[in-house]
Amino acid sequence: xxxxxDRSETVRALKALASPIRLQVLTWLKDPxxxxxxxxxxxxxxxxxxxxxxxxxxxxxxxxxxxxLSVLTDAGFLVATRKKGWTFYRRxxxxxxGFVEDLRDGL
Numbered sequence: 860x861x862x863x864x865d866r867s868e869t870v871r872a873l874k875a876l877a878s879p880i881r882l883q884v885l886t887w888l889k890d891p892x893x894x895x896x897x898x899x900x901x902x903x904x905x906x907x908x909x910x911x912x913x914x915x916x917x918x919x920x921x922x923x924x925x926x927x928l929s930v931l932t933d934a935g936f937l938v939a940t941r942k943k944g945w946t947f948y949r950r951x952x953x954x955x956x957g958f959v960e961d962l963r964d965g966l
Contacts (some may be wrong), residue, residue, distance in 0.1 A: 869965065872958050875934035881927050882915060885936060888950045907942045909948030 873904045875881060887894040891903040914924040928948055929939040935954040940947045 865961075865965075869958075869961060870916060872934045872936070875930045876931075877935060878927065880917065880919075881931050884917070884927065884931065884948075885950060885955075887913075887916065888937070888948065890934035891949075900943050901940075901947045904949070905940055907938065910946045910948060913948065 876885075879961045888908060891908045894910050895903070895916065898912070899908055901907065901909060904916055910924065910928060914921055914929065917924055917927075919927075928937060929938070932939050932948070936958075938951045940949070
């Protein structure tokens, strides 16, 4: 049986996914080599994509982009890695898979 805490986590995750912008970020990060230019620092697979590339592709203010990335990170869908003063984001595939499984089991 799912606890109240489990349901709260599911609600937070659903709210994170309720934004078309955040869904787009997750889609782009599924194949970063196809969606972003080569990076000097940071490996696409190990580190993720530089926040600046995400901001440029979204064509949003830095603060707005940061908020979207924070929501996805707080929900566990993204992993943030700091490297050489930059922040890189990659998908947390185990969390995404777990969420899909929990959602399937819970409904």
